[in-house]
Amino acid sequence: MAEPKRVNAPIVIDETPGKKAYCMCGLSERLPYCDGAHSRExxxxxxxxxEITEPCKKAICQCSRSGQLPWCDGSHSSPS
Ligand code: FES
Structure with missing residues (x-):
């Protein structure tokens, strides 16, 4: 069993419409998207x-402390 990998900054992307699966374990090789590593590990x-309905810029949480997962809410900047 692997440990989740956490990074103290979001990944900011220009997102396209469609159904998206964002990695929450940090082990994907396709971050910020899930590649199934959570199951393998x-x-x-x-x-x-x-579901993303229109093109937009998104900040994907990588610290897992956001109150609005999968989106970054700035929690990575506050003391843990
Ligand atoms: S949630 Fe991280 S690879 Fe699926």
């Missing part, structure tokens, strides 16, 4: 699946 964490 048995981390006990699943991706956040959301």
């Amino acid at each position: 048995d981390v006990g964490i699943v991706p956040k699946v959301v």
Whole structure:
């Protein structure tokens, strides 16, 4: 069983419309998207699946402390 990988900054992307599965374990090789590593590594964490309706810029949380997952809410900047 692997440990989740956390980074103290979001990944900011220009997102396109469609159903997206954002990695919440940090082990994906296709960050910020899930590549199934959470299952292969048995981390006990699943991706956040959301529907994007129009092109937009998104900040994807990589610290897992956001109150609005999968989106960054700035929690990485506050003391833990
Ligand atoms: S690979 Fe990280 S949640 Fe799926």
